[in-house]
Amino acid sequence: MNSSIESMALDVSDEEMLLFQQLFKHYIGLYLPFSKKALLCSRLSRRLGELGLSDLREYYTLISRPQEEAERQRAIDLITTNETYFFREQKHFDALRNDILPEMSARNELKIWSAASSTGEEAYSIAMLLDDCRAHHPWSIHASDISQRVLTFARRALYPMVRGEHIPKPYLSRYCLCGTGEYEGHFLIDQRIRKRVAFEQRNLLNLPMEMDEKFDVVFLRNVIIYFDFPTKVDVIQSVIRKIRPGGWLVVGHSESLHGMPLDLQMFAPSIYRRPV
Structure with a gap:
């Protein structure tokens, strides 16, 4: 990395930070506070070096052009946080197994949406549980994220292999194939699970009208914390319209829907239900 580029980028001004803040808010709803200056610089400095740009202002000028959609997506991929792991927030999976799925037992086909799926751990965790609990009934998982990279x-x-430490041992042996040779130290999700999960890019700020199917359960975890309050309300209301009456919404343990005008009933902390 060009050290001069890195040090120059680290000296981002308030004015430049505001420009990026407004750009990311406009395109993906991300609220990037001034306290995240260091994060902005660390995520984008290498890309500036690759492009031979001298500072963040030049990069902003580039990605703000309407025709630079590909590079703007590259910036979005770099700036969005994608930390996750298998069976994160285990209580949600316990609730899915013990409370939600029994209520859905009579449904012919169960449809679940992992609406901020990141690198796939959440969607595949749900798939393992559904295959275990609903092996003889049809189900499918739609998984989406704003980042093409993830x-x-x-x-x-x-x-x-270290990413699988929270996978229950029976699931690890049943659904995960241990890599050999060049893939030693890795595991691959079994094909019969992979084929039940469809990944697609989706922007939660602009869900397409053609996405008219209704879901029984939506996982929208650890993403609305990056939005300001009005954007949170808009996103949640949009997602609720994709949940069938009587369906469920699961948000992150650290996320609150308090004070939002939503057509939801709380079932448990971070677990809500749309009235029938």
């Missing part, structure tokens, strides 16, 4: 990783379904 979706490519998710579709590959190949993970370092």
